[in-house]
Amino acid sequence: MKKILLTAVAALAIVGCSQNEEIEKAGEKAEINFSSIVGKSTRATEVTLDKLKTNGFYVYAYNTGELALGAGTLDKSLMENEKVSWDTGNSVWKSATYYWPSTGNVQFFAYASTKASAALTVTPTDNYPTIANYTVSAKASEQEDLLVAKVTGTKSTKTVTFVFSHILTQVNFSIKAGDATDKLNYIVTELSLQNIGSVATYSYDETWGSATNPLTYACALDETEANNTVTGSDSAPLGTEALMLLPQTLGSDAKIVVKYKIVDAKGVEYYSTPEGGKEISLSGIVWNANNRIRYTLTLTNGATPIGWDVEKINGWDTEGNTDKNTPAG
Structure with missing residues (x-):
């Protein structure tokens, strides 16, 4: 647990505020937790919530102070490609332990992918991260249902709830x-x-x-x-x-x-x-x-149909003995 706490402290130190102000007292720490929702799916290649629980997802988080999603620049990183996994025994999403900054907004950006190329790219002047040069394989069996989610949270939020969307x-x-x-x-x-x-x-x-x-x-x-x-x-x-x-x-x-x-x-x-x-x-x-x-x-049916036509009707064959007078009775 000590190692996890130190990791969280190191991440929060990037915010640029006093660490004492960010972490506060032990009894006042507000731990960041996660939950997620995925829309209804019908095909085997789609990611359902159950499949997401099997594979997990990844999160980036940035402190943008008082600025809201899309307005604040992403220059204060709290999480970098953090894996969030489903704890079956406790029925809860789990990651390494992180804590909410005492003030300000935190922008969370998540993705669910099996490809390393889906990791996010961001510069300190960006308002949004990107998934750069994402490549779709020519083979259907190697393709995936790429999901993303984003949300703004504060200390009062406690649990970050993602609603994932299919973006392909x-x-x-x-x-x-x-x-x-x-x-x-x-x-x-x-x-x-x-x-x-x-x-x-x-x-x-x-x-x-x-x-x-x-x-x-x-x-x-x-x-x-x-x-x-x-x-x-x-x-x-x-x-x-x-x-x-x-x-x-x-x-x-x-x-x-x-x-x-x-x-x-x-x-x-x-x-x-x-x-x-x-x-x-x-x-x-x-x-x-x-x-x-x-x-x-x-x-369309391009087959050659069998056509029908009648050229003529042949006449009767000539009957034999046509001149013979055959009396009746």
Whole structure:
């Protein structure tokens, strides 16, 4: 405990006030505690509150005196990338012990990420920290649901309560048969987003910088072909997990590329897309942070239909013995 207390004292000394004024008497110390809330989630790739309790989160804190969030410069650091973890036995969030300054505001900035690159960047003249050059992997399995939170607290606050927000764009896909009456199976074999920016800087003033380094992001299809198939008028979700991508205004070359084939119930193939697939332009589309997007692709039937025509009706064959007089009766 002594070691933890010394750590807290060292952090508070940066504030620039007398240490005696900041820590005060032992019986008057107000310990900083944490709690958190995460919005409702539905997909496995999203971070739920239970998942946050498993992984924990990280906190930066700055004393800004009488100035409120966004007004005070972050030149007096109290916490630097402090890990906050869930104590299952006591049902409480725990970190190393820190104490509230006796006066003034403290700005808390938190993030939940598995990437070391999500650590915050700040200079003494900044009003908000940033997550610099955050990179979204090309592989869906390596992507994450990045969460952030910010809050102002004072000594009277005691427990800092974070409400985390998703700051990436979640992209999902569904498919629909272009002809609901043909009773054929439309099977997607490949689906990707192409020329999508993968690197950008996030500021805690809730803005993203321009996304750079465009990549191709493939939708992870199920190994079972039937789960990538649609028949009739109903649409069906596609992909084993959502893509977690950077918010951005998509460029002129951004597009969805899909490849699929059409077969009957016996597996006879009637159509497949060209080698390069079919393209849907996303030029100028805006993806915002904390938005869940679903693109429903109507797969048109490019099969060659069997046509019908009647050229003529042949005349009767000539009947034999046409001149024979056959009396009746």
